[in-house]
Amino acid sequence: MAISINHQGILVDSSQPVSLSQQAYERIRHQIISLQLPPGEVIDETRLQKELGLGRTPIREALKRLALEKLVTIVPRRGMFVTDIGITDLQRLFEVRLTLEALAARLAARRGQQAHWDHMAAALANLPAENTLVDNEIMIAIDEACHQIMYEAAENDFLEDILTTLYALSLRLWYYSLSRIGDMRGAILEHQIILEALQARDGDLAAQLLRQHIQAFQEEIQLVMIGGPTSDGKV
Secondary structure, three states: OOEEEOOOOOEEEOOOOOOHHHHHHHHHHHHHHOOOOOOOOEOOHHHHHHHHOOOHHHHHHHHHHHHHOOOEEEEOOOEEEEOOOOHHHHHHHHHHHHHHHHHHHHHHHHHOOHHHHHHHHHHHOOOOOOOOOOOHHHHHHHHHHHHHHHHHHOOOHHHHHHHHHHHHHHHHHHHHHHHHHOOOHHHHHHHHHHHHHHHOOOHHHHHHHHHHHHHHHHHHHHHHHHOOOOOOOOO
C-alpha cells in the first residue's frame, strides 16, 4: 500500500488504479464520516450523482458497500439513510476494537515487513510542526493511515476487513466530537511509539500500546457524548 493524503485529508492508496465505484465509495464514505452527510440524513442518489459527477451504477454500488459497513441504513419502501450514532453503539464498538486491534498488533509485529513500517513513518512525517496551525483533516488521515498499514501488515484479510469497518465507525465519532476534544497531536504521536514496538517485533508491547491508545480515545468520545469535561477542560 502506497499511502498518500490528498488535499481534502482523505486517505488514498496511490499504488492502485481507482474505479468509478471506488471513487464513489471513497467520496461518499468521507462525506458520511466527516458528517457532511449527518446521522439520520436521507440519501439522495440524484444529488450525489450531480455532486460527484458520477453515474447511477457506481453510486449504487458504493451505497451498497457502505450499507454492509453500517454507515448507511437501507429501509425497504422508505429509502436509504445515514446510520445514526448512539452511546450504546459506542460502547459495543470499542469493546470489539480493543480486542481485535490488539490481535492485529501482535500479528503485524510478527508478519510485517520493513516496507510497511516505512509507509507508516512516511504517514507520520505528514504531522505538522509543533506550534503551527493544525488541520484536523490531516491529523485524522495520519491516524487512519497508521491503523490501515498495521491491518495490512497483519496479513489476515478477514481481520483487515472487520477492523477497517470498525475504524470507519470510530472515525465518525471522532468527527462528531472534534469541537470538544482539543489538540490531537499527542494522540497522533502515540503511533510513533507503536511503530517502534512493531519494528522491534514486540507484539505484546505493540498490543498494549494500541489498547491504551484506543481506550484514551474512547474515554474522550464518551465524555463528549454523555456530557462532562474533556481532557483539555472543555465542557
